[in-house]
Amino acid sequence: MGVRHLETYVCNEVHNGFVRVNIEAEIRKYARTRGPNPAPPVIVIDLMSLYRPVNLADLRGLLCGGRFNQVANLLENFFTKLVNLGARLVFFYDGPVQETKYDTWVKRQDEKYHKMLEIINAVDRGSDLGWIVNRLQHSIPNNTLYPNRQIATKYGELMVSVARECDQELAAYANQVGAIAIISNDTDFMIYKGFWQYWSAKDINFGTLDTMQYNRVELVRNLGLSFKQMRLLATLGGNDVIQYEEVRHFHSTLGHHRQKFPRLADFVREQPPPEKLSQDAAALSELLGRVFGRAAVNDDLKERFKASLDFYETVSVGNSNSNDSITFPRKQVSRKLYPEPLPFALYKFT
Numbered sequence: 001m002g003v004r005h006l007e008t009y010v011c012n013e014v015h016n017g018f019v020r021v022n023i024e025a026e027i028r029k030y031a032r033t034r035g036p037n038p039a040p041p042v043i044v045i046d047l048m049s050l051y052r053p054v055n056l057a058d059l060r061g062l063l064c065g066g067r068f069n070q071v072a073n074l075l076e077n078f079f080t081k082l083v084n085l086g087a088r089l090v091f092f093y094d095g096p097v098q099e100t101k102y103d104t105w106v107k108r109q110d111e112k113y114h115k116m117l118e119i120i121n122a123v124d125r126g127s128d129l130g131w132i133v134n135r136l137q138h139s140i141p142n143n144t145l146y147p148n149r150q151i152a153t154k155y156g157e158l159m160v161s162v163a164r165e166c167d168q169e170l171a172a173y174a175n176q177v178g179a180i181a182i183i184s185n186d187t188d189f190m191i192y193k194g195f196w197q198y199w200s201a202k203d204i205n206f207g208t209l210d211t212m213q214y215n216r217v218e219l220v221r222n223l224g225l226s227f228k229q230m231r232l233l234a235t236l237g238g239n240d241v242i243q244y245e246e247v248r249h250f251h252s253t254l255g256h257h258r259q260k261f262p263r264l265a266d267f268v269r270e271q272p273p274p275e276k277l278s279q280d281a282a283a284l285s286e287l288l289g290r291v292f293g294r295a296a297v298n299d300d301l302k303e304r305f306k307a308s309l310d311f312y313e314t315v316s317v318g319n320s321n322s323n324d325s326i327t328f329p330r331k332q333v334s335r336k337l338y339p340e341p342l343p344f345a346l347y348k349f350t
Contacts, residue, residue, distance in 0.1 A: 002187030004238040007214075009261050010190065014222045016215055021199065023181075023209040027085045030180050040088040044174045046166070046184035047091045047152055049201035050075070051142040056202075059133045059140060063119070066143045072151060078206045079155035089156030090177075092170040093149060101165070104240045115139035165311060167192075172314035183211075190216050191234045191312050193227045223265040231312035232274045233264050236291065241308035250291045274309045 010017040023043075030041040054071045061067040082089060097105045118139045122132050133140075152158050161169045167184075171192040174182050181197040182189055189198045203212040220227060237260075238244030254263035271277070277284045281302075288297045288305060 001185065002189070002239060003191065003234045004244040005257075005260065006187040006190060006234075006237060010187075010214055010219055013258070013261075014215070014218050017218045017222070019213050019215060020210060021197070021213045023082070023199070023204075023211060024085055026180065026197070027082075027087055031086065040086050041180040042088045042090060042174075042177050043082060044090050044092065044170055044177075044179045044182050044196075045152075045156075046170060046182070046186065046201065047093045047148050047158070048166075049183065049185040050148055051144055051146065052185065052202050053204055053206070054146060054148070055140070055142045059137060060129055062140060062143055063129060063132065066146065068146065071146045074206055075148065075151045076154075078204075079151065081209060083155055087180075089152075090173065090179075091149075091152040091156055091158045092166055092173070093158060093160045094166045095161040101240045104243060107243075112141055116141055168311055168314060175314055187214075188234070188239065188312070190214055190219055191230045192314055194314070223261060225265050225268060228273060228275075229268050231309050232271060232277070233261070233268045234312060235305060235308040236264055236268065237261070239308060239311075241304055241311060247291065278306050278309055 027041055031038060054074055055062050057074060058067045058070060061070070079089060115136075116139070119132060119136055122136060149158060159169070159173070167186055167188045170182065170184070171189065171194060173179075174196045175194045179194075179196045181199050183199045183201050183204070185201045198214045198216060200212040200214065203210075205211065220230060223230075223233070225233060235242050236247060236250070238247045251257070251260055251264075254260060254267070271287055272280065272283045277287060284302060284305065285297055288301060292301065
């Protein structure tokens with residue numbers, strides 16, 4: 001999810017762009033550097049991103065229906081460790097699909113369907129379970145029936161995004177409260193401005209609390225851009241609003257694919273700032289003509305391009321008159337295998 005190929009670039013081409021950190025050590029460092037009686041460090045967690053690491057804990061069990069008690073214990077222990085270290089946890093969960101991302105969402109559902117057919121065909125052929133796990137690991141879908149949401153409400157607030165994209169609200173909230181870190185698996189968080197760290201959900205070791213950190217400052221320095229310019233680079237790189245297939249031909253004109261992001265950065269430096277592109281129709285049309293070709297420029301493309309630029313501009317969650325998110329406060333929940341129904345609003349958007 002996020003900007004296509006950006007994670008690979010950061011890991012392989014950016015010096016110190018991807019480094020190992022220990023969450024416990026980072027929380028203790030926060031406490032040491034904030035003086036006496038500091039406010040609890042806030043960790044904002046993209047709850048959807050935790051489905052992948054808990055599913056990977058037992059892929060054989062996942063194929064056979066899931067390991068619900070194992071996953072519950074894994075998450076309970078993980079959240080308990082963070083809370084006992086003094087962290088305040090805030091969880092975000094996706095609400096309804098935003099209109100600008102319908103096409104991407106539909107495409108992903110089709111891809112998931114065809115991947116699941118591979119597994120069903122392998123089972124029908126009588127393939128060994130171990131063979132399926134080893135050969136088709138990336139085709140195994142996440143079990144989103146695991147009780148991530150129910151467990152999360154025991155350890156912190158659960159916020160469900162309604163009016164805006166979840167990533168945008170999550171980043172805005174992290175900025176608003178001065179969070180120490182965001183935990184997710186989405187390269188869009190390499191684009192947002194903020195003083196928080198970005199920790200990888202898929203690389204978390206739930207036992208040692210080790211994970212990998214993406215260094216956004218080193219990425220910006222490597223590309224020679226400002227954070228304001230990064231949202232134009234992300235849009236041109238291909239994301240959930242401007243699909244990669246739409247910009248693929250443009251990328252091919254920039255040279256070797258390993259140089260894609262440096263060449264995109266060169267191109268971005270030649271363009272007006274994103275805020276001008278959002279307001280100046282002539283400047284936007286000129287840019288779109290260079291990237292997509294004159295014949296492809298229409299009102300739909302213009303609106304989607306502006307929506308992508310706006311997507312990376314965070315706004316304060318608490319300063320809007322609209323009901324942008326629904327908050328479920330921290331509460332004690334049953335540890336039943338099948339917990340009681342959640343509030344209607346949460347079911348409505350899942």
